[in-house]
Amino acid sequence: MLSTFDERAREKDQFADAARMLAVGYRADAICMILESWAVFAKAPEQDITNCPPSQSPDRVELVAISGEIKRLSAQQFLMIERDVAGVFSGFSNPMLPKFDELQGRFIGVLPPREPKDNDAQMARFVLAGMGYGVEGKGTDPIWN
DSSP: OOHHHHHHHHHHHHHHHHHHHHHHTTTTEEEEEEEEEOOOOOOSOOOOOOOGGGGGOOOOOEEEEEEEEEEEEEEEEEEEEOOTTSEEEEEOOOOOOOOSSSOOTSSSSSSSSSSOOOOHHHHHHHHHHTTOOOOOOOOOOTTTO
């Protein structure tokens, strides 16, 4: 039996895999993901922060990660979620985070490294349909897209 932590990790992995298949299946030129997350940042270089998941750490911060990719280029921005004393969302702040040389994780490198072949794109769409994912065109009206 999987723990709740393992189940959530598996769901996140499946979501990242689905995003990759969407990128292949619909031959995406660019992708932008906006994700809510908890993070823990070491206060000193020697501090080990890997012994506890961020969601369970008393030092966690809540943030929104905005990640964009286009043709082997990527950029990320993190915004800390601010809450009032009652815990109600009150806005975003730009955190004073160090410059990251390299980010890693399940949601990095979502675009395929090369243009998908026709059969790869078709297979990705088939797998996505089997997973219950579909793209519903709403035309060019920005309200629906």
